[in-house]
Amino acid sequence: MSIRKSAFTNCRRTTIVKCMKFRHIAFGLCFLIFASATWASEERTAEKTQTLLDRYTSSAQELALRALSFVGVSYRRGGESPETGFDCSGLVRHVFREGLGMILPRTSRDISRVGETIDRDALRPGDLVFFNTLRRGFSHVGIYLGEHRFVHAPASGGEVRIEDIRHQYWTRRFNGARRIAAAEISNPKQDP
Known part of the structure; x- marks a missing residue:
C-alpha cells in the first residue's frame, strides 16, 4: 500500500x-x-x-505641438495650467497664449464670438471647434489637429485627449468652428 x-x-x-x-x-x-x-x-x-x-503651417504646427504636449493632463474645472489641470477653454487659452502670445476670452461661449466662422469642411489645423455638451450652444471647445481629429479637455475625471470629430457623439453636438486671426486677439506684449 x-x-x-x-x-x-x-x-x-x-x-x-x-x-x-x-x-x-x-x-x-x-x-x-x-x-x-x-x-x-x-x-x-x-x-x-x-x-x-x-501638414501644418508653422503657427498651426506650434499650436498643435503645444496642445499635444498636454495630452494626459487632468481635467479641472476652471483650470488653466498643466500643473493644476485644464478645462476645455483653459486648455485653448493656454495653448494660444503660450504658443502665439494671444489672449482669448475665458469661456468657450465668449471664445466662439472671436474670429471668422468657417464651415466644417474647411477646417484647418489650429482652428477651434465648438460643441453643445451641456444642453447649450458653444459649451465646449477644442483645437482641430487635421485628419478629423481635435484635442480637448473633456470633463471631470477625464484627461486632455485626442478625439475623432466624426464620432457620432461629436457629430451630433457640433456647433461650428472659428478661425482666429492674430489681429483680432489682444497680444500681451502690446497691452499697456
Whole structure:
C-alpha cells in the first residue's frame, strides 16, 4: 500500500509541476502578446501624430505641438495650467497664449464670438471647434489637429485627449468652428 500511495503521490506531484509550468508559460505568452500589442499601438499613434504634424503651417504646427504636449493632463474645472489641470477653454487659452502670445476670452461661449466662422469642411489645423455638451450652444471647445481629429479637455475625471470629430457623439453636438486671426486677439506684449 505504501508503494501505491508513493506512486500516486509522485504522479500527482508531477501533474502539479506540469500544471505550474504550463501556467508560467501561459502567463509569459499573455504578457508578451499584451506588451507587443501595446508597443504596436503606441507606434501607430506616434505615426499618426507625425503625419498630422507634417501638414501644418508653422503657427498651426506650434499650436498643435503645444496642445499635444498636454495630452494626459487632468481635467479641472476652471483650470488653466498643466500643473493644476485644464478645462476645455483653459486648455485653448493656454495653448494660444503660450504658443502665439494671444489672449482669448475665458469661456468657450465668449471664445466662439472671436474670429471668422468657417464651415466644417474647411477646417484647418489650429482652428477651434465648438460643441453643445451641456444642453447649450458653444459649451465646449477644442483645437482641430487635421485628419478629423481635435484635442480637448473633456470633463471631470477625464484627461486632455485626442478625439475623432466624426464620432457620432461629436457629430451630433457640433456647433461650428472659428478661425482666429492674430489681429483680432489682444497680444500681451502690446497691452499697456
